Amino acid sequence: xxxxxxxxxxxxxxxxxxxxxxxxxxxxxxxxxxxxxxxxxxxxxxxxxxxxxxxxxxxxxxxxxxxxxxxxxxxxxxxxxxxxxxxxxxxxxxxxxxxxxxxxxxxxxxxxxxxxxxxxxxxxxxxxxxxxxxxxxxxxxxxxxxxxxxxxxxxxxxxxxxxxxxxxxxxxxxxxxxxxxxxxxxxxxxxxxx
Numbered sequence: 001x002x003x004x005x006x007x008x009x010x011x012x013x014x015x016x017x018x019x020x021x022x023x024x025x026x027x028x029x030x031x032x033x034x035x036x037x038x039x040x041x042x043x044x045x046x047x048x049x050x051x052x053x054x055x056x057x058x059x060x061x062x063x064x065x066x067x068x069x070x071x072x073x074x075x076x077x078x079x080x081x082x083x084x085x086x087x088x089x090x091x092x093x094x095x096x097x098x099x100x101x102x103x104x105x106x107x108x109x110x111x112x113x114x115x116x117x118x119x120x121x122x123x124x125x126x127x128x129x130x131x132x133x134x135x136x137x138x139x140x141x142x143x144x145x146x147x148x149x150x151x152x153x154x155x156x157x158x159x160x161x162x163x164x165x166x167x168x169x170x171x172x173x174x175x176x177x178x179x180x181x182x183x184x185x186x187x188x189x190x191x192x193x194x
Contacts (some may be wrong), residue, residue, distance in 0.1 A: 053095025
């Protein structure tokens, strides 16, 4: 059982949580074997806490990876899980001595088929964000159009035209009537999800 935890650091790229293996020091996804009598959801939370020092998440099942050649230890299936969380949910509890956030494009070469799990998780997240403002709550409840576009650019892995993005998103947002005054220029309108 392995977990892909995805986030977008402030001004950064879509990133995944990796942990350092205690035996060979390789970086990989947090994962574990399920103990006898343990529920799968409990094993997921245990692995995140024990291996990354991260608590308070709520991963959901993503996909079963059952390629017999995915794990050098033998035929080991993985019920992969996914959680997409705001950066603040990880930055406050992450144990940097054994865990790190890495842009998904550079999180490659992992053992046990973890690259495939990350690719599947990213595809799932990109599908969720296609035409929807912020379905996984990467932003606070109130945000500017620029902040929303930056999150979409990070998730999609590409630059977006500001005017086209604004036209697509405006019908799906509610103007809060407040303005963000930080930074130069005209104060930006703040929105929330409709």
